[in-house]
Amino acid sequence: GQNIDQPTEMTATEGAIVQINCTYQTSGFNGLFWYQQHAGEAPTFLSYNVLDGLEEKGRFSSFLSRSKGYSYLLLKELQMKDSASYLCAVLDSNYQLIWGAGTKLIIKP
């Protein structure tokens, strides 16, 4: 079966750095997405990786290793507004999205 694993919840301190991991086992791979979802709001797109390596976008970076079936989202200089759930999703060989359950990130002052 297809599976996406990410931690259920993480806590970090304002101003610090946090890394949210995502491991996947899917039938084929056509890219990996990260979305951010604040409580009660719509998920919004953060990043897309299809090749190995690190993609940096401001305070957020996303890394992919296809051989290891692994990705992480790195958030730097954490702000209170970064408190949200972070959803990892993989596009499989049929171009269908397989979603992880999401990681709830709690930022403390």
Added chain:
Amino acid sequence: DVKVTQSSRYLVKRTGEKVFLECVQDMDHENMFWYRQDPGLGLRLIYFSYDVKMKEKGDIPEGYSVSREKKERFSLILESASTNQTSMYLCASSPGDSGANVLTFGAGSRLTVL
């Protein structure tokens, strides 16, 4: 600048009622999707549509149907609501070109079936 609008944020219905969830997008996207989101689970695809009057079953279509009479509107219908359909329903859309498309989501419709 809201781009995907779901008509109802919160609904409370009784078992057996027919429920309509409406979704409208203003980005001229070809693709539209209905997901449900439950605690501890990833988003699960109910139905999707790549064109007007076209629909495809997702992973959990049982108990649901959809309608896409116009490009901008994709409706989810629960013919006879049951308590296990209590959930958050998310509508999304994406452009029609092939490949990996970014989804734009609506804010969600939280349905409670009593």
